[in-house]
Structure formats: C-alpha cells, structure tokens
Amino acid sequence: MAFSIGDLFAGAGLFSEGFRQAGFLPRFAVELDAEAVKSYRRNVGPNAVHGSVTDVLNLGTVDVLIAGPPCQGFSTLGRRDPLDARNDLCFAVLPWADGAKPKVIVIENVPPFLKSGHWQRLARGLRRRGYKIFTWELEAADFGTPQLRRRAFTIASKIGIISPPAPVSERISCAHALLNEPIAENDLMHRWPTLQGVSAQRVALVPANGDKRDIQKAAPELCPPSWQRIGCQATDVWGRIDPDEPANTLRCTFLNPSKGRYLHPTENRTISLREGARLQGIPDDWLIDGRPYQVARQIGNGVPIPLARAVAKQIYAALSAFETADSLAA
Template sequence: MIHFVNHHAPLRSIELFAGAGLLGHAFREFGFHARLAVEADARARASYAANVGADAMHTDAREVCKDIPCSILLAGPPCQGFSTLGKRDHFDERNSLSLCVADWAASSKPDVVVVENVPPFLESRYWETLRRRMHRQGYKSTHWVLNSADFGAPQLRVRAFAIFSRIGLPERPTPTAKRHRTVREAFDGLPAKPSGQDLHVAPPPGDLALARFKVIPRNGDKRDVMRNAPELCPPSWLRMGAQATDVWGRMELDAPANTLRCSFQNASKGRYVHPTEHRVLTLREGARLQGIPDEWQFFGDRSSIARQIGNGVPLALGRAVADAVSKLFKQ
C-alpha cells in the first residue's frame, strides 16, 4: 500500500502561469488535484478548465491568494526575457514574475515547488534571488535541464526545471526513449491537406509565401530561396546574407522537430514549413508535436490556440518530471 507523507489528501496542487494546462495535466495523471490555477489569459483558462479542471481559477499571479494550502506548487513563469530564441531581454519586466513563486510558497506552504522555464533562466539574477528566498523558507533545491525528445516527445525542446522541497529531493529523471520519435510518427494519420476541422487548419499562404514554399526543397530553408529565386527575397535577406538559417525552413520528416514556439504558424519565425506541403504547420500538427491528445479542447481564435500550444510543456516531458517528483510523496 502507498502512504502519502503530506497531510493533504488527496494531493492538491496550485499552478501559476498555468496556460492551457499541459504541465498540470501531467501532474494530474500522477495523483495531484488542481485546487487553484492562475492564468491571465481567459482563453487559456477556459482550455485549462476543460482539460485539467481546478476547484478555482485566478487571473493574476502577483495577487497571492491567502490560506490555500497545497501539496505542490507548479509554476511556468514567462520565458521570453530569458529565451535564446527571442531577444533575451534582461530588462523585460516579465522576468520578475518568477519571484511571485516565493510569495505563493510562503502563503500556501507546499511541500514541493516545481518551476519550469528555459535553461538561461538558471543563469539569471532572478533565479539566484528566487533560490535565496526559497532557501530562507526552509526549502532545499536542485535543478535539471532536460530534452523532451529523450522522454518520447517528437521535439528537441530543452527545458529547465527547478525543484524546491521540504521532504527530500527527487532523483533526476532518466531518459526513457530508446530512440527519438520523428515528425513523421507525430503526424501519422493526419491528412496532408488541412481538413479545416479538429484544429487541422493553417493560414492560407499569400502569393509570395506560396512562391517561396515551392522553391524550398525537402529539409531546405531560406538559403534555397536566396540561391534559386533571389527575386522572391527582400533586400534585407540579400544584404545580410543567410543569417537565421532555420527561418522559412521545412521540418525534417524523419527527425524530431526543433523547438515549437508560439509563432509556429509563421514561416519567418523558424523551421515551421510542412515537410512536404507548401504551407506552414496546422494547429493540430503543432499539438501533435507537443504530445497533446486529439481530443483535447482548446478555446480561442487561431493565434490564441497557437500560443497555448507553443507555451506548453510537452506532455512526455511533463510526465517524466511528475513521475520523479511524485515519488517524494510516497513511502
């Protein structure tokens, strides 16, 4: 028989910056019930409620709800100011939102706190400040940098996890994938042509975008357009050369995808052109790369759903972390 060391039964969670609930869903599979989810975006909150469910919803992580004890506190604060894929702006005001975690921990007194972000977060002054504040509250800490593909996600998404605990530290998850899953496997069963249903939708390309797609070969990218059809290139491409070579790039069919961003339906933002079709990825294809079940319900318009998908933790990686952390509550 499994006994829980925490005095809350069942195990209850609070999730900050909850998004559509991918990380929360993974922890729910390991016995954690969401007591409160905090998310500013109303459409993401609706998706969270439909797929994970929480006793209550709250909108602002800066406003700490008092007297809501929990077993575990989950948080995925905004990463844009730390990400190497963005501007990595150390002065981005969103960076300081990570410090809200310590305020919530002081109020809710969870046994374990899990903070997810991009790896450069661990090099920031906000990480050092958060760690000091959590240590003063009596938590010990460890951190992991994990590649989603090592745990079965068809995506080379690397994420950092900071674990703070009062009941011992978990063992680092061991990779479970004998080989990396591919884009081909993720898209299995989906028609090549968007159906317009069940999120299998993509923005129709304009004339210029379509012309570029047609000269980008399999595994190709913007360099092929520059080489084979310079008349389709803006002056900046020709002036600056082949910088950011992943943009206007086709995904490799027989390899994991690169990191899926919120802008995965924009060819100028990364390697988001379909491996064989003259278009960018559909929402459903993006969801498949995150391991999201087809029956998952999303609320919002196309751009909102793309953000919800791109902001999430791949389910395979979330499960690996939840599995490791949940063992702390068993004896």
C-alpha cells in the same frame, strides 16, 4: 496516495496535465489569459482561476506547487532583456509558497534562467523558507516528445533529494506526429493560414528539409535584401520540418513560416494548429479556445506534456517514499 498540485502561470494547462497523468490532483490553477483559462477548464478541470499570480489568493494548501513564469527575458530566442518587467514575475512564487505551503515546488523555464540574477534571488528566498534547491536541465525529445525543447527545472524540496528522470530509450520523429497518424477531417484545430502571393511562391520552392537558402538559390527575386544581409544567420526560417527527426523548438509564432522551420514536411503550408499541438504531446481530443494566433500562443507557451509527466512521476515517487517513511516512523 493522492497528492495535490497548484499551478501558477498555468496557460492552457499542459504542465498541469502532465502532473494529472502522473496521478496528481489539480487543486487550483492561476492564469491571466482569459482564453487559456477556458482551455484549461475545458481540457484539464474546472479549477482554473482567471487572474494575475501577483494578486495572491487564498486557494488552499497543496502538496506541490508548479510554475512556468515568462521566459522571454531569458530565452536565447528572444531579446534577453534583463530589464524586461516580466522577469520579476518569477518572484511571485515566494508568497504563494508561504500561502499554499507545498512540500515541493517545481519551476520551469529556459536554461539561461538558471544563470540569471533573478534565479539567484529566487533561490535565496526559497532557501530562507526551508527548501533545498536542485536544478535539472532536460531535453523534451528524451522523454517522448517529438520536438527538441531543452528546459530547466528548479526543484525546491522539503522532502529531501529528488533525482531527475532518466531519458527514455528512443526519440520520436516528427513523422509519428505529422504523417503516420491521420487527423480527423472535422478536427476544428486542423487549420492553418492560407499563403498567398510571394509567400505561396516561396513555399513552393522549398524542397524536403530545405529552407530560405533554397529560395535564394532558385528565385532571388522573391527574396528581400535583408536575407542577403543576414547571410548564414536564421537559416531555419521558411524551412521544412524533417520528418525523420524531432522538430525544432515550437514557438508561439509557428503559423508564420518566417519565424522558423514550421513548413509541413510534404505539403506547401505551415503545420496546422493540431499538428503543432501534437508536437507538444497534446491529445487530439483537446480543443484550445481562441483565435488562431491565440491558440498557437497557448500551444507554444506550454511545457510538452510528455516532459511534464516525466517530471511529475519523479516528484510523485519522492513524495510517496517520504510519506511512507513518515508513517512508518510514526
């Protein structure tokens, strides 16, 4: 059976790609970032539209509508500002539900989103439109992603109950993504910032699996006073990735060692754009458009492709069962 999807807040297309790999046909995607639209068109398909989801467009009907509205106002890694204007963008799903008439809607966000007033209002709007609401909280590392990234999925269904996917049996370590598989020498995305001065000195002092605490012990003169004031907080910054475990959540700023545990396991540098892409399950034949910080943002903002694929397979199975039962009844 062929089922179609529409993607809102599509980014570079990681969410769409997971659904495409599960057998769905991407019919449309809407994204405000022009560079991300180029990336989507290059890697997923030509159906991406450059524009805001708040400008409701007539792009046709789909079987499934997927959306990943901004999470910054809900994420524990951010300020969690309830007045962040981006929080209201989740409500754009409602008019798209009216226009695209999907049987299923899948909304991805951070887990705190499910406890917000915005989610409650969105859920009420979906229920008024005849959808039953289910919520899943899934850990990306349980579905073949070499990264710890817990995400919440709101499933709005007109085809009955849809159960969450079962985790795979074994987690994948970072070694699989960063060390075991060589990266082509001519890979345009295998690049990283060149560290200089104090930054280079700090990184050289970080041992395997170490972090800023090791720098503080070895060379306190290289550490700003703020590190002492922060104390035991933010210990992952200037940290090396443990190759034997899944990586920590990959943020959009992973090219900056002061933003998290983003140092290469063995080399004195941050991970490259390609290595960050691998942690999100992005194939090596993908090229993402834009300047390095734009590429990193597109990578860090996406739904890991293996997690998206696991979600999509559940939706596909539920739609197939529904269509089969409907045809038999007819």
